[in-house]
Amino acid sequence: MIITFVTGNSHKVEEAVAICSSRGIKIVQNDCGYPELQEDDVAAVAAYGAENVVNRLGSAVIVEDTGFYIDALHGFPGPYAAYVQDTIGNAGILSLMQDIGDRGATFRSVIGYCEPGTDPVTFEGAVTGRIAHRPEGEGGFGYDPIFEINGVTLASMGDAKNKISHRGKSFEKFADWCLGREGL
Template identity: 45%
Template sequence: MRIAVVTSNRHKAEEVASFFAGVAEVEHISLDIPEYRDNDVRNIAREKARYAWEQVRRPLIVDDTAFSIDALNGFPGPYAAYVQGTIGNEGVLRLMAGREDRQAHFETAIAYADEAGEVRVFSGIVKGEVADAPRGGVGFGYDPIFAVGSRTFAEIPLAEKNLISHRARALAAFRAWLEDQYP
């Protein structure tokens, strides 16, 4: 089976390709997709998949990720990329100053579209907390301030992070469905 990963991030496409080695052949397609707005990352991924399907007309996946902080009523949620680009980790840490509740979670939704016309969405969540200060030297985005256990994502080696991350969990759910559909 061949699946297109529609993303402008070639590193993400490489990660997906390695995840599906031996299960499906992965093709990277870079496509500008409109930024859909919704409070549910699964709905955003679904709409992105519909748009991408209309453009490429072959089995594909897209994804979208939310970063939600409990003490901030789920902010930034599906607007995580915008918040990261405007106030960054330092701004998020300022918003969290003095807060005892530091619980947060990432959710990634993987949406799959094919000729059957139905878009299927698979999600993965990883819970953690917002660290008091940035730590670690690997990763990107919120990785230096998002801790799972005693380490931030930026302190966890990439190979290990790829086993426990929200994206890995969503991809695992999709792969399980795919293997069931195409044994």
């Protein structure tokens, strides 16, 4: 089974390949882009994106959208995580969190999958952790150096990250679903 992952983020593709390839699912990247729905619900954003690109590419596709929800900031940046990462980055988040005791946060990843002539299907993974006081680790990307689970940042976890991360969980659900379908 070959599925096109529409994203410009090669790190996301690496994570998807690491999980899906062992199950016989080949992931190929296409950076064709698509209009992103401006919506607070990451599942709606992922479903919309998948439906948009399947109609253009004419083959099975996935897109992935992530939300990053910081408790003390009332869920900010939420579904706008990529924009906030590009504008203020981890340093900006740490600055906003300076002197804040409640450092709880949740990452949500939703994969939207669609085949020609069908409605999109979504798969969600979530992980709860904390905002670190300083960046740690060399691996990962984005918020990984400042998001920690049990005192360890995602950027410090190496390959173990895929087993517990939000994106790892959503891709595990997606891969399991693919394998469970008849005829595949």
